[in-house]
Structure formats: structure tokens, C-alpha cells
Amino acid sequence: MSEFLTLVVPMWVVFTLAAQGTILSGRTGVFNVTQEGVMALGASVGFVVAYKMGSNLGGLLIAFAVGALVGLILTVMTTQLRLDQFVVGLALFFAATGAAGLLYREVIGVTMTPPKIDTLTKHEIPLLSDIPVIGEPLFRQDYVFFFVVLLSVGLYWFMQRTGAGLNFRSVGENPKAADSLGINVNLARTWSTIVGSGLVAVAGAYFPLHFTGIYTDGMIAGRGWLVIALAFLGGWRPLYVVAGAAFFAGMDVLGQKAQVIGLGVPHQFIEMLPYVATLLVMVFAFRWARQPAHLGSNYDRESRLAG
Amino acid sequence: MSTVEQTPPTPGSGGPPSAPAPREHGSGAVTGVAWTVLPYVASVVLAFLVGGLLIQAMGYSAVDALEAVLTSSFDSRFGMVETLHKWVPIVLCAYAFAIPLATGKFNIGAEGQLLLGATGGAAIGITFSDLPAILLLPAMLVAGVLAGALWAGIAAVLLVRFRVNEVLSTVLLNFVSFRLIDWVATSVWPDAGAGHPATTPVGDGARLPLIGEAPGLHSGVLLVLALAVFIAVGMRFTPTGFEMRAVGDNPRASLINGVKTSRLAGAGLVIGGGAAGLAGAIDVAGVQGRMLEGMQSNFLILGIIVGLMARGSMLALPFIAFGIAVLEFGAGTMQLVASVPVEMVLVIEALILLFLLLSDIVRNRLRGAA
Structure with missing residues (x-):
């Protein structure tokens, strides 16, 4: 059990981090679909920087900056120029996917054995890490894990417990009303998308920096899309996302361990588990979970239509 | 809770991006x-x-690189044949995206639908490998279309019956399909000698006849050309085509006027899946001769790019697809020539x-x- 948790927790970090980035912009009405590309780009940038500079923290920070840049392009094209969010998102997903491979090939080139970096070191919290079963997986982790825990609590506090958070959420629910109250709709959408996209890229960078130590094309393997499903499932709320991410991470680890588990079923069918489970969960998510009313729609303050 | 809140987000506020810009001022x-x-x-x-x-x-050298990208398709017969062979899956995957888009739905699952179509086609081509081409070839292509349509049908049912966002369901089904075909290629009809997960070759009767001197152009290109004309006419002049475009432009007005909007949206996805499935079957029958892993290449992304660039014009779509096919064939040459x-x-x-x-x-x- 403890062993299983040790595998699940890092994957939980990935899902939580990327999903918090997604709901941050989603709450202001920006439906970001660039995750799959931005995570790949984050992985590529994070690896290349860590490899060249020898600093994993540098890799994470520059991955954040590059992800933020993609978010900036997305937000300028959708809030300022009011282009379709989904279409721009797709185009940026393609561009980011291309750029990820391009950067790696350009800096590293094609090698027989891929270069490897040292993964992040783990820090132990005294006493707590001695708790049986959960102590080892929860309190002996790298700093990204602790950052994600703090981020989730902080986002929850900001969104659900502060006046500024209420204003922030109102932008995604009813931008026209928010605007009439003097809330700057475009500003809220801009910063939330920039920061959110940066967090998504850091989640991508976590793959080479925590799991593998190497970068490979396609290492995100659809998790960027699962993150969007997770945001819907979590009703675009920070704490629900934390819980949902645990489910997604558990499924992910089961899928990865398919060949070891056996069960008499061809391993490919167990590997399908994360995706099939998500599809099933979506049936309920779209029936019960709420989403920001103006998710995915641009705001034109000169339009006479509601919203 | 009103029904509006439960609907998956329709991207954009002003209808799908495919809507062509209105002509103004009665200009010539x-x-x-x-x-x-x-x-x-x-x-x-x-x-x-x-x-x-x-x-x-x-x-x-930018000049060398871009020259290679733009001209290598036209330099040799080989280049043109390869470009047209690439054009077939690109144009079909573009239909797989653009037809559902006409009803305002996004099909991001052409990859999985193509692989299922290839598997369906290969299954017929391997199981009945002794049949003559006149029977086997049509059966194989039909099986490909049906398999692709069925795979997209899962997303269609989830959308119409359970209101599950079609973007997510079609994408996730891609990843399911990768595992499924891996199982088919390694356990059901494995070709151990291929050195890469692939099925055994299909029968000779399942291969599309080649046209002209070597390297031959497979006749699937002509089939898709005919299909392109059929789709352009169908979307423009048939009632179903009109209804599909109407739903995309204004779902509310269409619903009030008696169009079964959600059923039509589901149908759009299924038809799109059929197109992608055909792409898979043709690739098996014309190019690969078997189903193999990775044959989906990057046709999903290219299909979406073409579908978006066509902006709802089924007439323009095949031409844009050809342009993209030229770039894609040129990409390989560029890497060789200009590294x-x-x-x-x-x-x-x-x-x-x-x-x-x-x-x-x-x-x-x-x-x-x-």
C-alpha cells in the first residue's frame, strides 16, 4: 500500500498542478486547451535548461516563464482580439508541440542514448515521515510536492474565502455584471491565463525532473487532455480538484503497472484504464458538476447582448 | 439548474469559426x-x-530549407506520388474534423478513428485473404468506414445521451485506440518478423490497384477525389447538408424550426468518424499492406489544421489539404538537405x-x- 502511494503521489502532483493552472484561467472564463502542448513544451524546456545550467530549479522556473508566454499569446488573442478560444488554443497546442520537439532536437540533437539529468532530491519532514503507510509517501518528497500542497490551499483560500476571490470568480460567471461593478475583466483574464499556463508548463517539466531524468517526445501521453477532464470533474474548484487528481493519479499508476499486475487480461486493456475510467466519470461530471457560466466565451464590453 | 448551464461549453460566442465572413456592400x-x-x-x-x-x-540556410519544403513534391514522379498518398489521409482526416464542425462540434479523434478503420480493414483483408479483389477490396473499405464510424459513435452517444463534451471523449478514445491496436498487432494477428508491432499482410485481393509506371499511384486517390466532389455537393445542395450548416450557424433557430439538432450533431461525428476510418482502410490497402503501429502519423493535427483553414468550405478543403501535403512531404526533404x-x-x-x-x-x- 505504502509502495503504491509512493508511486501515486508524484503523479498526483502532476495532475493537481496542471489542473489548478487550468481552473485558474477557467474561473475567469478562459477555456484553455493548450495543456497537452504546453506540458510537452514545459518538459522540453525544463529538461534542456536543467541539462545545460545544471539547475533543476532553473529548469522549473524557465518552464514556468515559457508556459506563461504561451498563456500571454492565448490571452491577447482571445481577450484583446476576441478570437475563438478553442481554435486559438488548438493552434497554440500544435505550435507548442512542434516547439517542444524542435527545441530538444536543436539543443541536444539525435543521440544513441538520451542524456540524463539528476532528478529532484527528496526532503524529509522529521517525525511525520515516520508515520506508517502514509508517512513515507506524503512527508518524504521533493519541494514541488510541498509547493503544490501550499498552492492548492492558497488557491482555495483566495477563491472561496476572500472578497477578491469572489470578484475574480464573478468574471467567469457574468463578465458584464463584473464589469459594471468596476472589475477589470480583461485584466483578470490576462493574469489568470498567464499564471495558469505557467503552472501547466511546470507540471510538464516535472516529468523529466522527477520521473525519468530524460526527455522523450510524447511523454505527456494524453495527460494534458485528462487534466481538462479533471477540471470539469472537480467543478473548477481547487479542493475538489485535489481529490479528483488523486483518482486520476491512481488510475494512471495502475495503467503504468499493467504488465506487472497481470490479472490474466492482456496488459493493453489495463493500460486503457485511465482513459476509460475518465470517460465513465465524465458521464457523471457533466450531469452534476458545475462550471463557470461563461467558460469559453469571450467578453465584448461594447456588445449589447448579455455577456 | 437550467439546461443551459449543463451544456458543455461551446467555444466562442459567435458560432463556430467555420462561418465564412459575410460579403458586404454588394461588392463585385x-x-x-x-x-x-x-x-x-x-x-x-x-x-x-x-x-x-x-x-x-x-x-x-533558410533559402535551402524553404526551397526543399516547397519544391520537392514537384521535382519527381516519386515526390508527386508520395504527396498524393499523404494527401488522402490528410483530406479524409480534415473531413473528419470539418463535417462535425459544420454542426458546431469538435472531433479531435480522427487519429483513433483512422486506426480503428485500419484495423477493421486489415481484419477483413487478413481473414478473407483468399477472396478475389472485386469482393475483398470493397468489403475491406466498407469495414474501415464502419469501424471508424462506430468508434466515433461512442463519442456521439456520450454526447447526445449523456451530454459529455465531445472534445474530451474523442481525444480520450484516441488513447484507448493506441492500446487496442497494440493488442491487435501483438496478440491477434502479430507479424513477428516485422520488427515493429504490425499485423500480418493482407491478401493480394485487398490491395488497391496501382496506376501508371513505378512508383505507382494507388487508386484510392481517385476514390477520395470522387468523394470530395460528392461531399462538396452534398453539403451545399442537399437538405441534410443545409440542416447541418444551419445547426452550426444558429442552433437555437434550427431547433425552433424543427431540426433535430442533437441527433444531427451526433450524426456529424459518426460521418466524420467514417471518413477517418476510410483513411485508415485506404492506407492499409494502398500504402502499408497491413495495419501497423504509428501509421496514424500526425494526420490528426494536419486534419484539424486543414479543417480550420477551410473555414466551412468543403470546396476549398481538398485544395488546402493538397498544400499541406506538399509541405509535409517537403519536411522530410528539408531535414535531409538543410538538416x-x-x-x-x-x-x-x-x-x-x-x-x-x-x-x-x-x-x-x-x-x-x-
Whole structure:
């Protein structure tokens, strides 16, 4: 059990981090679909920087900056120029996917054995890490894990417990009303998308920096899309996302361990588990979970239509 | 809770992006065409300019690289045949995206639908390998269409019956399909000698006849050409085509006027899946001769790019697909000649799309000023 948790927790970090980035912009009405590309780009940038500079923290920070840049392009094209969010998102997903491979090939080139970096070191919290079963997986982790825990609590506090958070959420629910109250709709959408996209890229960078130590094309393997499903499932709320991410991470680890588990079923069918489970969960998510009313729609303050 | 809140987010506020820009001021046909074609030309030129600068900045020769990208399809018969062989899956995957888009739905699952179509086709081609071509070939192509349509049908049922966002369901089904075909290629009909997960070859009767001297062009190209005409006419002149476009333009008005909107949206996905499935079956029958892992290449992304660039015009779509096929064949040559990584072409294609989107704003500003 403890062993299983040790595998699940890092994957939980990935899902939580990327999903918090997604709901941050989603709450202001920006439906970001660039995750799959931005995570790949984050992985590529994070690896290349860590490899060249020898600093994993540098890799994470520059991955954040590059992800933020993609978010900036997305937000300028959708809030300022009011282009379709989904279409721009797709185009940026393609561009980011291309750029990820391009950067790696350009800096590293094609090698027989891929270069490897040292993964992040783990820090132990005294006493707590001695708790049986959960102590080892929860309190002996790298700093990204602790950052994600703090981020989730902080986002929850900001969104659900502060006046500024209420204003922030109102932008995604009813931008026209928010605007009439003097809330700057475009500003809220801009910063939330920039920061959110940066967090998504850091989640991508976590793959080479925590799991593998190497970068490979396609290492995100659809998790960027699962993150969007997770945001819907979590009703675009920070704490629900934390819980949902645990489910997604558990499924992910089961899928990865398919060949070891056996069960008499061809391993490919167990590997399908994360995706099939998500599809099933979506049936309920779209029936019960709420989403920001103006998710995915641009705001034109000169339009006479509601919203 | 009202029904509006439960609907999956429809991206954008003003209907799908496929809606062609309205012609204003009763301007002449020539100006109309110019306003339509000019943004494409400008976007392509700008994207190549930016791409060229990037290539130069990376220390390669931009002229050599871009010349290879643009001309290698036309340099030899081999180049043209290969380009047309690439054109087939690209144009079919573009239909897989553009037909559901006409009803306002996004099919991001052409990859999985193509693989299922290839598997369905290969299953018939392997099981009945002794049948003569006159029976086997049509059966195989039909099986491919059905398998692709069935796979998209899962997303359609989830959408119509359970209101599950079709973007997510179609994408997730791609990843399920990768595992499924891996199982087919390693356990059901494995070819141990292939050195890569692949099925055993299909029977000779399941191969599309080749046209002309070697290297031959497979006849699937002609089939898709005929299909392209059929789709362009069908979307423009049949009641179903009209209803599909009406649902995309204004779902509410269509619903009030008695169009079964959600059923039509589901049908759009299924038809799109059939198109992608056909792409898979043709690739098996014409190019690969078997189903193998990775045969989906990057046709999903290319299909979406073409589908978005066509902006709802089923007439323009095959031509745009040809342009993209030229770039894609040229990408390989570029890497050989100028040693620029092939991903550069994907970046250029994404740039063309982004500039094309931006051109709307420029055009509206220009027209507003005029």
C-alpha cells in the first residue's frame, strides 16, 4: 500500500498542478486547451535548461516563464482580439508541440542514448515521515510536492474565502455584471491565463525532473487532455480538484503497472484504464458538476447582448 | 439548474469559426474572391517569413530549407506520388474534423478513428485473404468506414445521451485506440518478423490497384477525389447538408424550426468518424499492406489544421489539404538537405493558421475604415 502511494503521489502532483493552472484561467472564463502542448513544451524546456545550467530549479522556473508566454499569446488573442478560444488554443497546442520537439532536437540533437539529468532530491519532514503507510509517501518528497500542497490551499483560500476571490470568480460567471461593478475583466483574464499556463508548463517539466531524468517526445501521453477532464470533474474548484487528481493519479499508476499486475487480461486493456475510467466519470461530471457560466466565451464590453 | 448551464461549453460566442465572413456592400465577385483569397496568401507568406527567420536564427540556410519544403513534391514522379498518398489521409482526416464542425462540434479523434478503420480493414483483408479483389477490396473499405464510424459513435452517444463534451471523449478514445491496436498487432494477428508491432499482410485481393509506371499511384486517390466532389455537393445542395450548416450557424433557430439538432450533431461525428476510418482502410490497402503501429502519423493535427483553414468550405478543403501535403512531404526533404528538424514545418503550419485567424481582424478593420 505504502509502495503504491509512493508511486501515486508524484503523479498526483502532476495532475493537481496542471489542473489548478487550468481552473485558474477557467474561473475567469478562459477555456484553455493548450495543456497537452504546453506540458510537452514545459518538459522540453525544463529538461534542456536543467541539462545545460545544471539547475533543476532553473529548469522549473524557465518552464514556468515559457508556459506563461504561451498563456500571454492565448490571452491577447482571445481577450484583446476576441478570437475563438478553442481554435486559438488548438493552434497554440500544435505550435507548442512542434516547439517542444524542435527545441530538444536543436539543443541536444539525435543521440544513441538520451542524456540524463539528476532528478529532484527528496526532503524529509522529521517525525511525520515516520508515520506508517502514509508517512513515507506524503512527508518524504521533493519541494514541488510541498509547493503544490501550499498552492492548492492558497488557491482555495483566495477563491472561496476572500472578497477578491469572489470578484475574480464573478468574471467567469457574468463578465458584464463584473464589469459594471468596476472589475477589470480583461485584466483578470490576462493574469489568470498567464499564471495558469505557467503552472501547466511546470507540471510538464516535472516529468523529466522527477520521473525519468530524460526527455522523450510524447511523454505527456494524453495527460494534458485528462487534466481538462479533471477540471470539469472537480467543478473548477481547487479542493475538489485535489481529490479528483488523486483518482486520476491512481488510475494512471495502475495503467503504468499493467504488465506487472497481470490479472490474466492482456496488459493493453489495463493500460486503457485511465482513459476509460475518465470517460465513465465524465458521464457523471457533466450531469452534476458545475462550471463557470461563461467558460469559453469571450467578453465584448461594447456588445449589447448579455455577456 | 437550467439546461443551459449543463451544456458543455461551446467555444466562442459567435458560432463556430467555420462561418465564412459575410460579403458586404454588394461588392463585385472579383473583390469577393480577392477578400477570400488574399488572407490565405498573406498568412502563408508571413508564416514562411517568420519560419525562415527562425531557421536562419538557428544557423541553417533558410533559402535551402524553404526551397526543399516547397519544391520537392514537384521535382519527381516519386515526390508527386508520395504527396498524393499523404494527401488522402490528410483530406479524409480534415473531413473528419470539418463535417462535425459544420454542426458546431469538435472531433479531435480522427487519429483513433483512422486506426480503428485500419484495423477493421486489415481484419477483413487478413481473414478473407483468399477472396478475389472485386469482393475483398470493397468489403475491406466498407469495414474501415464502419469501424471508424462506430468508434466515433461512442463519442456521439456520450454526447447526445449523456451530454459529455465531445472534445474530451474523442481525444480520450484516441488513447484507448493506441492500446487496442497494440493488442491487435501483438496478440491477434502479430507479424513477428516485422520488427515493429504490425499485423500480418493482407491478401493480394485487398490491395488497391496501382496506376501508371513505378512508383505507382494507388487508386484510392481517385476514390477520395470522387468523394470530395460528392461531399462538396452534398453539403451545399442537399437538405441534410443545409440542416447541418444551419445547426452550426444558429442552433437555437434550427431547433425552433424543427431540426433535430442533437441527433444531427451526433450524426456529424459518426460521418466524420467514417471518413477517418476510410483513411485508415485506404492506407492499409494502398500504402502499408497491413495495419501497423504509428501509421496514424500526425494526420490528426494536419486534419484539424486543414479543417480550420477551410473555414466551412468543403470546396476549398481538398485544395488546402493538397498544400499541406506538399509541405509535409517537403519536411522530410528539408531535414535531409538543410538538416532542419521536421518539427519546423509543424510550427510553420501552426503559424499559417494563427495568421489566418488574425487576418479576420485586419480585414474587419480595413473594411470598417473603408
